[in-house]
Amino acid sequence: MSGTKYEAVTAVLALLDLLAGEGSANRFEAVVEEARRQGVTGGDLRTVERIKRLALGIQARLERRQQRSASLATLVDTASDLASPHTVEDTLKIITRRARLLLGVDVSWVTLPAADDGALRLHSLDGHVTMLNTRLRLPEGTGLAAAVLAHRAPLWTSDYLTDDSFRHSAELDQWIGAEGLHAVLAVPLSRGTAFAGSLHVADRSVRHFSADEIALANMLAEIGGVALSRAVYLDETLAAMSALRDQLSRAEADLADARGLAKAQGALLSLVLDGCDPQLLVEEFHVRLGAPVLLCGPDGTTIAAAGDLSERGEEFARATKATGVLLDPAPALLQDGIWSVPVLAGSHHLGALYVQAGPALTGDTADLLRYVARVVAVLLSLQEGRGAAVEEQLRDELLEDLLISGPRPRDLLERRARRLGIGLDQPHVVVIARLEGGAQAHAVTRASTCARRLNGLQTTHNGDIVLLLPGTDPGTAARTVHDELSSLPGSPPTVSGSGPVSDPGAVLHGYRDAARCLDAMTALGATGTSASTHQLGFLGLLLSDQVDAERFIQGTIGAVLDYDEQRLTELMRTLDAYFDNGGSPTYAAEQLHVHPNTVARRLERIGELIGSDWQKPERALEIQLALRMSRIRRVLRERDEPGGDTAGDQDA
Template structure:
């Protein structure tokens, strides 16, 4: 009963020892002392059980407090530090730290994110491989792992990095438990002592419970941070949407004001001034040929070549493009794919939002509407111009007089000398080249077509080489690549346009075959090489280009100039011997040579021209012979048959 009383009073162990001493001093019997000893031992066991239960109760209470406190922490870094602090105090560790696995990009590694009780700076930030240390066992099994003396434990997979930190911190006993959510383990919670310590199952279980609570808290904070990030992004999206809506409303209001001006019948100057006021800057309106139509404000001086390049870029892109140096913008003015011009804007301040660029694009549409209203007839003329050139280049044509009349209505004197230019850019934007061709044709009162990457131009002039050089000078820097050009002419009247086009194409093909990309050539330069190297081998056009005037003269007047040419060259350019071979007087040959000079030009007896003429004569004679062999009975132009002499004509 005395033992029970002491046990009920939660007396210390010394009181029980004192009770045993009193019994021995009072001379109790051996049986009584033995029974008292057994009772004291049982009481000690009961006290140990009560103490263990109290410790578990205290641990669980501390665990509940920890769970409550972890719910109050919201930041990830603060939460990790709170977990390590609680782990250290819960089991009286010298040090506690947390390692978290990296993202999938660095899978297979963990890093120490937080520590409590460390004495060096080597622990936090340490990169650990998941195939060494206690953490590797925890990650692989999902269960706690521990060692009473880590460095001396040979069953643990060691690594030099981890061992050096453990040695620097002076750690011995280490306990590691998993951090996770559900079946996913994303980290490890460590507790360590700087002395050898054998952990009890209750301590390990308590640390395991803390790890589970910490894993849930970490996952909660992670989800909370993701939610906050999503909310922040949604707020930004909402703000951007509101800003965009505000800009759209401003653009709509400004555009309505501009359209109202157009509907009221304003001119381009009034519209440009209103647009410049909305855009706050200097504004220039240019037409399709590059002429300035309207200027508002004081725009800076710009290099014309740069302006042309930006304009063609804007037309090729179909939207405003920035000017590289001045901070301005160029917007294309188009309608149905037709180039009506461009707008140049140099704002007072850089356009930083969508308002200025969008309003500039809409202003270009309003300008296009005014230009369309003013140039309805011109738009129809452009379509007629395209149809006219297609008809001139085709084999089926209307009466020449009708074509000449139609061309004059468009301001094109097709019955006056024109040259044909076919240009092929060897790279760059086709849209830029097409836009330039349309503008150039309007500028020089010519006709144009863009097809299969080639620009075809029929422009006024008598020198094809000069016209081709002018085209190369403008188009090459514009596209930023070499431009190969073939040119022919001059021709007067619609009947010879198609032939000039074929000759220009032959020159272009000859340059390609010779590998002279980026060069310019005309039939006068290429000569018979254009016939030999072209894909079509158009011998008839070559003969016509070299001795065509002589053939026509013989056919119309029944003369023998072709025969005289052949005899002249056969006699080594001797008029006397040629007269003897022709059985005519030498004066007759002299008059015929004067006539040939009128038809072929002053330089027809030069080495190069003479070679060309002799080749054309040989080709003409061969064609004539083949025609006779095939039974041709029709008249042959320049056949050299019986006819009145040149003297009689």
């Protein structure tokens, strides 16, 4: 074998040794140069160079296979890592970290849709060196991410900022420039059949991405999408479990509060049933609540207190009234952490409960406050009921004593009345109600309630219901009692009234007047109505136990008398002449020596003063009687005081 052949074979063997030993590319070139120095030329040298190229090609393929194997191993490790339970945030961090290491790039991140407006947001960046990415949002339809989601396929650019094939976002371009990024690859990140976002990798140099890199990124995105679906489901499950635990905790707390409230309610109700007084009840509430408690009447008077609020009842009552929530059963905040809750029995305001419980009430405290107010209302109602029964008996006895004839100590009657809150020296009217049928018991109860409401007295006397009510108008009082009793079953009552009376001894006379009026109404067939002795006119005057002519005259023609006295007119003379001449204005004018038109004007003025129906027979009879009584009274007065003013001859 010639020397050059031997050197060529030696070179080939050296190349094979380098291939087997995975030598570097420059060592392959050194073997060819050594063969050339040894004199290998021509076809032998070309053979050595060809074998060098084949060896380098084989070595490159082996390196790619090794790299692919390493990448696949990394993908398997990534899949194994993502198979473990992770939160969404941790899953995204694993995906971006493995993407950067797998592809050997500088930066990686994920973009996901924002929850509100269709924009995209950057998540879980890895490898970044600036903070411009904080809460970075991409408007809808901008950036490489929007193009990837629109095409549902991987996209890449060798130089992001100079690529005009997609819409740019100023915020993202600013961040890309600050990071010094150029080459960017984006692949869809899917969740099942839906595309949730995109996975991005980027280099700080201008370069192209190989098919192997794109395929690796795509496979990682598919694995990451599955893991992301699991993480989302896990987060939702954990959130649901946490919500269930919170609900369970609240339910257990509510149950404990309900049991505590039920226990407190039972204890407070037991105290009421055992006959405790308000002070003991308030002290028990004070112990259970651990706060000062004050119970006041409707006017702010202290009923019971436990703590340091006992001197502020009237202040709290004014504040409660100012809030306008006097009858609202819900606790109301007044001032300085003071809460007010009214004590109500139906619509009857019995007082208020005040508690210094701080600026806010818990639900169980508010419930306990409302319940205690109801328990206090029960207690006060029971006490009021017992007191009311005694007071009712005293009221009946007092009115019975006022209706008994014979001398009675005036001062004793007045003292008894004052203890019941009644002033017998003030004007009162007497009302009698007579019922037909079987509603007497219900009527007595209703009449008693009416008398109590009006601060009067009520009793049953000679089978009739008798009331003594404050006031000066017996007709109105009789009508009020009639309306109260008319709603009962059966025929409406017949009700009469008399008075007013302002002396304990005059009550009996008022009763007799009302009784005569009631008998007269029955005799006249006016049963089922109401009237007073004054409303019966001259008949009432005749029935009265004490004749009051002055009142009858004033009630009938008093307005005419006052008009003549104030204006020096002759309306009374005109009335006398009118009735003396059978109701003829012409003859009355002749008697008065005036023109008939003057009489007509005066009669018109009289109608304005005493009513347009004054010429009706019933009214005319009363007016004539009042005129005669007034004339007689004037004659008697002139006899005692001779001489008087003479009225002028003026037209009305």
